[in-house]
Amino acid sequence: MYHIDIMTLFPETVGDVLSESILGRAQERDILRIDTHQIRDHTVNKQKQVDDYPYGGGRGAVMQADPLYRCWDHICQRYDKRPHTIFLSPCGKTFTQADAKRLAQEYDHLVLVCGHYEGIDQRFIDLCVDEEISLGDFVLTGGEIAAMALADAVCRLVPGVLSDPECFENESHWDGLLEHPQYSRPAVWHGMEVPQVLFSGDHAKIERWRRKQSLLRTRQRRPDLYEKLDLSSGTDQKLLAELERELSRPSLPHSVVCRLAKEEDLGAMETILQQAKDLLTQCQIDQWNDDYPSRIDFLSDMSQGECYVLTLDDIVAGFFTLTTQTEACYASITDGKWSSDLPYATLHRCAVARQWRGSGLADCIIRECERLASSQGIIWLRVDTHRKNKVMQKLIRRHGFQYRGNVLVDAPEGHDPRRVAYEKRLKTIGPDADKDL
Numbered sequence: 001m002y003h004i005d006i007m008t009l010f011p012e013t014v015g016d017v018l019s020e021s022i023l024g025r026a027q028e029r030d031i032l033r034i035d036t037h038q039i040r041d042h043t044v045n046k047q048k049q050v051d052d053y054p055y056g057g058g059r060g061a062v063m064q065a066d067p068l069y070r071c072w073d074h075i076c077q078r079y080d081k082r083p084h085t086i087f088l089s090p091c092g093k094t095f096t097q098a099d100a101k102r103l104a105q106e107y108d109h110l111v112l113v114c115g116h117y118e119g120i121d122q123r124f125i126d127l128c129v130d131e132e133i134s135l136g137d138f139v140l141t142g143g144e145i146a147a148m149a150l151a152d153a154v155c156r157l158v159p160g161v162l163s164d165p166e167c168f169e170n171e172s173h174w175d176g177l178l179e180h181p182q183y184s185r186p187a188v189w190h191g192m193e194v195p196q197v198l199f200s201g202d203h204a205k206i207e208r209w210r211r212k213q214s215l216l217r218t219r220q221r222r223p224d225l226y227e228k229l230d231l232s233s234g235t236d237q238k239l240l241a242e243l244e245r246e247l248s249r250p251s252l253p254h255s256v257v258c259r260l261a262k263e264e265d266l267g268a269m270e271t272i273l274q275q276a277k278d279l280l281t282q283c284q285i286d287q288w289n290d291d292y293p294s295r296i297d298f299l300s301d302m303s304q305g306e307c308y309v310l311t312l313d314d315i316v317a318g319f320f321t322l323t324t325q326t327e328a329c330y331a332s333i334t335d336g337k338w339s340s341d342l343p344y345a346t347l348h349r350c351a352v353a354r355q356w357r358g359s360g361l362a363d364c365i366i367r368e369c370e371r372l373a374s375s376q377g378i379i380w381l382r383v384d385t386h387r388k389n390k391v392m393q394k395l396i397r398r399h400g401f402q403y404r405g406n407v408l409v410d411a412p413e414g415h416d417p418r419r420v421a422y423e424k425r426l427k428t429i430g431p432d433a434d435k436d437l
């Protein structure tokens, strides 16, 4: 059993807090024992006075050595060996998870001394205290909060207190990292979605994502911890390279506006279109060609009210077409099937300006498509792309689209007409919301 004795002027308060919840249950199961001791009970004066004025003058009072010593000695009498004694003090070494681990592993009995007023007589510290620990670089009224924090952090590492060592081994500070973000139900809250990877059921992928988030958080929030990490493993090196690429991407200004495209936008759209075609050529993907898409396609989409632009500070930075018309080429699909015959919306002809690639603007396009389709009561969103267009496939999979099979599009002579087809079921408040799949 792990013992902690706490010397304090407020034993009830400390005892109440430490007998709740997990630590309370561990005490009931005799894994832990936490006792609190009223220092005043060990005075030899009628008033039970524990403090007096400081020698040398100055404000306030100092806790006297004698009542502290008597209280400490009373505790020591109950054990065979001298307990490891800690004075909680702003002058101590700052407490860390490594200290919690050390105290849980190296000792089975701690005495925690809580000071008050201006502090405690140095002679008690010199005679009885083994180490001084501070909760941080600030000053508390008394040592009780610090003692409770230390006791809590140590006790949860005592074997048997938590159900599984994994509970603390993956937590912040265990191996020098901060923990990844955590999510629970519902999947969408205030319009904010849980990262898709967490629904994948692929544990290796989830672990990888979590490690990457931990590295990112630690690097951004605690460079002091980050500097000390050993990141030499192949996995970490790959994750760091990915982070490097992601962090060097341009960041979007706060407001991205999505609106129907107008004829005045055509010039900007054609510039972006050319940039996208150049990129496809560079990547040897024969998805778009000299004649497609073109101004004629944009004008046709505009006339149907299906062509949209995204603007940043009123400048067109991306475009897409969202149509609710039936796609003739989707009627025949191989290597799979569509999930439903219900009306669907399809995303076509989307691109973002070169300077905003990797900024998350493409994610905005997907989100806007989902919003626009949902607002029309449409449940299914479809999209097809060239099998070599991995960037598009990664984007849509990240947003929860599922592969459904292969379709053939009209492509000019010599161009690959095969496309991989994806779809996503949307959450909608429209009339089709309750229809079965």
Ligand SMILES: C[S@@+](CC[C@H](N)C(=O)[O-])C[C@H]1O[C@@H](n2cnc3c(N)ncnc32)[C@H](O)[C@@H]1O
Pocket (backbone or CB within 6 Å): 087, 088, 089, 090, 091, 113, 114, 115, 116, 117, 118, 119, 120, 133, 134, 135, 136, 137, 138, 139, 140, 141, 142, 143, 144, 146
């Ligand atoms: C008001 S403080 C005394 C501060 C002291 N005069 C000084 O300047 O270092 C009273 C008691 O609160 C506790 N305490 C205050 N700040 C603390 C901290 N950061 N960590 C641990 N204990 C603290 C100590 O037990 C201390 O004796």
